[in-house]
Amino acid sequence: MIYYISAGILWAGFAAQVPGLWHDWRDPLKRALCAVIFLAGFCFALGAPPTVGFLNGAIGVPNAAACVTYAALNAFSAASLVLIVHWRGADSPDHVRRISHGWLITYAVVIAGQVALFAAGDAPVERRTDFDTYYADTPFVREMIVLYLLAHLAAASTTTILCWRWTLQISGWTRRALAVLALGWLCTSAYGVVKLIAVAGRWGGQQWDPLSTRLAPMLVTVGAALTSAGYILPLLGPRIDSLVAFLRLGPLFRLVGSRSGKRHTVLSWRSLGNVELRLTHRTTAIRDGLRDVSVHFDEGVRERAYRQALSVGSSTAEAQAIGDAAMVAVAALSDPRRRAPRLDPAVLDSVALDAIAGFTGPVVGAQTLDTGQPSLIRMSRAVRAAIVEGAVRAERAHSRQA
Template sequence: MQGPSYYVPAAAMAAALAFKVPSLVRAWRDPLMRAVCALLAMAGLVFFFAAPPTIAKVNELTGITNFSAPLVYALLSGFSASCLVLIVNWRGGPAEQTRRVSRRWIAGYSVHMVLLVALFLLGDAPVERLRDLDTYYAKTPYIREMIVLYLMGVTVAGVTMNYLCWRWALQVHGWLRIGLLIIMLGYTFNTLYAGAKFAAVFARWAGGDWDWLSTDLAPILASVGAQVSAVGFCLPLVCQRLADSWHSWGVYRQLGPLWRELNTVAPGHARSARLLWWSSAELSLTRRESDIHDGLLALHPYFDRAEHARAHAAAVAKGSDPERAQAVADAAMLTAAVRARIADPEGKILDSFGTAEPTTAEGPRDLVRISAVLREASVAAAAPGHAALPESEVH
């Protein structure tokens, strides 16, 4: 792998981190958000500083031959710790337990990083190696131990991540399970990366030459593993976001008949408040619900409790369940109120009405039921003898 093979994923991680920074600023106390940003930062740094051109430049700037080795190995340790902390916080649980486990992983890998630097300082690596340091110094005292130690750290992280993800995947379903299985696949590649490195080092110890495993194969495995894992982390979040948006648009459309009916109370209001076409589903739904509540407030003086009671009794008599009967009664009362409001724009006959309100104790779901009743043109049948919308006007 050459420079671009490292810099492209590093740039992708940097872009993702930049996208997350505003959220991090707003939710700095959220441990999950901090863990996500730490993972993106560490992944980007690993790819950037592991690139051969960067290795050469860092060695040149520091004036220390092979200084990049402990730097990259320490960054790999930090990346391993950030992965474990992220999965612990993502899974959740008691806050104190999550913090305790996260601190243990951070503390353990912090010690690991210090040991890597100490072993490098104790060893002697006078010949600069940009791509094959692991095998070139496989028999050098202290450098050898540093190489084994960093590979052990990567292996522990890979095995632990697979274990934690597997346990969690057995307890969940849907996109989260799929995401966890993809993460496991990614960390399997990371473990294979460590295995290839170990095999090359062991071959050197035995007098053989399997350097290609470390120099050519291992970087490819690491790159694939990182990208597959990133997909696993992102997939459940993206799919959940899409599912939430799809649900919000569904509710938005279901509320259409009720929204249009109430718009007759104040013509042009909804059109003037229309959002831009690229507005999020959640914002559009919030605006539609707000318009509906404004319309209900405008109709409040015209709500007739007797109308509501008659419609409710008629719906019950027809065999409707309680929720359905309540929605039919609310819709009948609302329809009558709209008629009264249109017939009395100056409010001259308000004294003849009661002060009932549509029962919306369950929030938007009640509004959806009322909207469905209006769409099905059930109001007229549920309130015989009272003014109802003509069939052509029922939305």
């Protein structure tokens, strides 16, 4: 069952890539990515014992499924190497194309050799789980098994080394993805090594079949899951960052952003999955909300909250965010008629335009409220700080007394 579950997960990832493949069919990177994910699921489906029995019966040749599975595994290896070559893309397109074609031709020859060796050998007894070790001493079939394992191990080890070297040159989500890929291909390399050890054990008269029938499938399952995740991470990473930023801006949006929501176009249900668009919409609403309440900003509130935060051990950046959040919260929740210090409306209008164009905020005293997204996120996190809540309670108490 684990084979089919793994195949289903991988094919679900493939299905998610189909729309992009349909629109960017000419993109070799997209084609290679889809081929890798599809072939990984295909290999799992082929390796399941029920599928092995079905293929053997359908083809009418005992153990023909082993030949088909080996061919699929080496096709997966070739696709993975091609994907890495296109993904890195450091060389000229012609050079990348030549390397890719070289890998494809090499593994096509390997697959053809496997088929020829299987046809020349004799494997009359069907073996659904231990074909490698059972026929480890059979002429021609033995060579087919070794050829498949060496070709697969060469691709896995090469990809592991390339991914690991590449992680030292880049950063961000691509580096995380390559680290996951390197670990996944390391597990896949271990699969080939364990299989070879089990086969070599048969040559020496040892019975190490559990290495091939139990440990190796576990290693390749983990390896396939990690490699598939590694290939998908660069696509999902920016969306994850946008989603995290969207959620972190929630407190500040509820405080000031919802006030200006009426001036923004309401997002349709089709845009619910577009995290980047929703993040832009929320960020814009917050900036407009800050512009609206900026006329009620009180520098004294910010200064008091800032110094109080420093006194309890907050860093300078944290204290600045707490001070800004306290000033914004008091301005948003206070009675506009009771606020004395106000800025000139003409100045506010010009500052609001600057805030939209240059990510700077309304002027307060001699300082500027930074409305860049990182600053907004820090301010949003600080909205729930005890110092900010204390500033709001003090403002409310002052309003009731007045």
